Amino acid sequence: MQAEERAVTGVPGFDAMLRGGFLPRSANLLEGAPGCGKTTLGMQFIHYGATHGEPGLILTFEQFPEQYYRDAAGFGWDFRELERRRLLQVIMSSPEVTKADLERFNGRIAGLVSNMGVKRILVDSISQFERMTDDPVELRNLLHGFLNALRREGLTALFTREAYVLLGDEQREEDETESSMSFLVDSYVMLRYVEIESAIHRAIIVLKMRGSAHDTHIRQFEIGPHGLVVQEPFRGREGILSGTPQYMAESFIKAFVRR
Amino acid sequence: MERENLANRAYTGDIDPELLDFLNQYVDSFIKWDLMRFFFNNPHTIDTVDNIARYAGRNPETVEQELAELAMRGLLEETHMGTLVVYALAADPEIRDQLARFIQASEDRQFRIRAIYHVIKGGY
Numbered sequence: 001m002q003a004e005e006r007a008v009t010g011v012p013g014f015d016a017m018l019r020g021g022f023l024p025r026s027a028n029l030l031e032g033a034p035g036c037g038k039t040t041l042g043m044q045f046i047h048y049g050a051t052h053g054e055p056g057l058i059l060t061f062e063q064f065p066e067q068y069y070r071d072a073a074g075f076g077w078d079f080r081e082l083e084r085r086r087l088l089q090v091i092m093s094s095p096e097v098t099k100a101d102l103e104r105f106n107g108r109i110a111g112l113v114s115n116m117g118v119k120r121i122l123v124d125s126i127s128q129f130e131r132m133t134d135d136p137v138e139l140r141n142l143l144h145g146f147l148n149a150l151r152r153e154g155l156t157a158l159f160t161r162e163a164y165v166l167l168g169d170e171q172r173e174e175d176e177t178e179s180s181m182s183f184l185v186d187s188y189v190m191l192r193y194v195e196i197e198s199a200i201h202r203a204i205i206v207l208k209m210r211g212s213a214h215d216t217h218i219r220q221f222e223i224g225p226h227g228l229v230v231q232e233p234f235r236g237r238e239g240i241l242s243g244t245p246q247y248m249a250e251s252f253i254k255a256f257v258r259r
Numbered sequence: 260m261e262r263e264n265l266a267n268r269a270y271t272g273d274i275d276p277e278l279l280d281f282l283n284q285y286v287d288s289f290i291k292w293d294l295m296r297f298f299f300n301n302p303h304t305i306d307t308v309d310n311i312a313r314y315a316g317r318n319p320e321t322v323e324q325e326l327a328e329l330a331m332r333g334l335l336e337e338t339h340m341g342t343l344v345v346y347a348l349a350a351d352p353e354i355r356d357q358l359a360r361f362i363q364a365s366e367d368r369q370f371r372i373r374a375i376y377h378v379i380k381g382g383y
Contacts, residue, residue: 100340
């Protein structure tokens with residue numbers, strides 16, 4: 001049996017980490033601290049699809065669509081033109097309306113899937129679902145239903161989610177959405193800020209990818225004039241996800257010599 | 260009365276007839292104008308009164324009636340989804356074109372002054 005074609009993200013270096021891209025009709029979580037590049041990576045995924053035969057939707061629960069048009073233009077992506085050509089639509093809504101829309105027969109999103117041939121969706125951000133309930137079981141059911149509805153529509157979905165820590169080793173309370181989402185999604189990608197020699201760097205890691213091999217290195221990435229570019233793994237350091245990595249030699253000394 | 264009509268014409272007489280029709284048909288309050296600008300800038304918004312009010316930075320009680328009236332006049336679409344009532348910009352390309360013309364015309368200060376006067380006077 002031939003393997004299905006991947007949903008290529010168009011992010012240099014990231015597709016190689018995913019062994020070619022996301023699996024089609026999969027649900028993918030992109031988690032990271034504010035400003036670390038989640039929405040940019042999401043827009044890049046949608047832009048690449050829209051310009052390579054896979055029209056897309058951006059479902060925003062926070063930012064105004066005009067902010068996406070402006071930010072995308074900064075990377076040379078003309079979202080207004082893509083909307084005019086019916087290759088993209090930036091929808092502003094709320095989780096409760098989206099849920100109600102997906103639950104009814106032939107709702108707005110289903111209509112766009114059939115009329116525009118939509119294949120990809122960016123949901124920015126899934127964190128807004130937390131407003132709907134305080135009950136973790138109900139939240140998990142809501143998220144499960146939402147993910148399944150998007151799968152039913154045949155969409156490859158990318159969900160962004162805020163991590164409420166800037167660097168990795170800060171204390172935090174139990175995070176219900178994170179534990180629910182990480183089980184429900186097919187892949188789980190984390191973006192992190194990392195402090196090295198008094199400078200902030202950005203790191204990306206694929207923590208999970210159901211049904212596929214993936215790169216397990218923690219890699220650096222930059223946001224350049226044309227979007228994200230994933231680079232080499234961090235070498236000679238460990239504790240990257242703590243946000244304050246150390247040279248391996250330092251760790252060795254701490255562990256064995258200074259006892 | 261005659262003098263007032265003349266004054267009105269002095270302000271609105273130069274408005275393109277199509278834009279004047281649009282003003283008469285849809286724009287009878289500044290909240291409606293504001294909502295139209297919001298939907299023009301974010302044309303694929305679909306949401307409840309409460310959320311649209313939040314996006315527009317307005318009070319839901321103030322916005323509710325205005326959204327309902329814009330829907331009645333055909334500029335917006337009102338949809339019932341279970342217990343939710345949601346509003347979106349009408350899909351009709353002609354209405355969207357008219358709205359675009361109005362918002363673009365509003366960029367011009369002279370037009371804006373005339374249109375503001377028109378709204379304050381409640382049309383004629």
